[in-house]
Amino acid sequence: MAHSRWIRPEVYPLFAAMGVAVGICGFQLVRNICINPEVRVNKEGRAAGVLENFAEGQKYSEHALKKFVRNRRPEIMPSINSFFTDPQN
Structure with missing residues (x-):
């Protein structure tokens, strides 16, 4: 009963839009960390310089x-x- 007071059907499109936006941001973050040649996470890569x-x-x-x-x-x-x-x- 209390759950229907907080989550109404009118906010489902907002949840969907926010979910897509967070998904796109997460995808870009993982893509940059994993395959961007300018991002170096490990110590050896950072020590290499430019x-x-x-x-x-x-x-x-x-x-x-x-x-x-x-x-x-x-x-x-x-x-x-x-x-x-x-x-x-």
């Missing part, structure tokens, strides 16, 4: 999602956009 490893940096910045969307138009629904904007259809 490394000029351009190939590793290029590999990190050119990830699969960036390669996938590079030559695509920035549209969410291209078929609907072309239907309403193309006079030939």
Whole structure:
């Protein structure tokens, strides 16, 4: 009974949005800690100083999602956009 007073159905979308935001932040944090070439967690890596490893940096910045969307138009629904904007259809 007390639980229905604190958690109402109206706040479920807020919980979902906050969960997605926290998930994205957590993913980016883990990604940076694990594979970012500029982040060094262990002592040996920190003692190495500044490394000029351009190939590793290029590999990190050119990830699969960036390669996938590079030559695509920035549209969410291209078929609907072309239907309403193309006079030939």
